[in-house]
Amino acid sequence: MYKQSQIHSSAGTSHGSSRSYMIGFIVSVVLTVIPFALVMYPSLPRHITAWAVIALGVVQVFAHLKYFLHLDTAQEQRWNLIALIFSVIIIVLLVGLSLWIMNSIHHNMLAH
Structure with missing residues (x-):
């Protein structure tokens, strides 16, 4: 059963x-x-620092999803997880394709 220190919604999650x-x-x-x-005490090259900050930011997003939004693979959370994955795919497509289009336009403008 559930621990007493947990708070439950009306759906039992x-x-x-x-x-x-x-x-x-x-x-x-x-x-x-x-x-x-x-960033405040630079001891690594800038590109390594930038990638480390990005990587730790991604890890932090997953920590927030797990510990604060309680998003996991439990049966009650399946639809929330599917909605999150769908949203991430759409955002990646929008940002990625926008960058691709802008790069293509920039390349074509330099060619003329």
């Missing part, structure tokens, strides 16, 4: 516990402090 929120908060703070320190 879990909304986390104090421990889960605290772990999420600590992970988020660590994943914020590391890129901040990398």
Whole structure:
């Protein structure tokens, strides 16, 4: 059954516990402090720092999805997960294709 420290909605899905929120908060703070320190006290080349900040940002997005939005592969969360994946695909297509179009236009303008 469910732990007593968890809060439940009317649908019976879990909304986390104090421990889960605290772990999420600590992970988020660590994943914020590391890129901040990398930028404020540069010790790596700029391109490595940029990729490290991006990678830690992606990890932080997943930490927020797990610990704060409680998105997982549980049966109750399937439709939310599918909606998230669909949204990410649409955003990647929109941004990626827009960049491709702008690059193509830029290339064609330089050719003439």
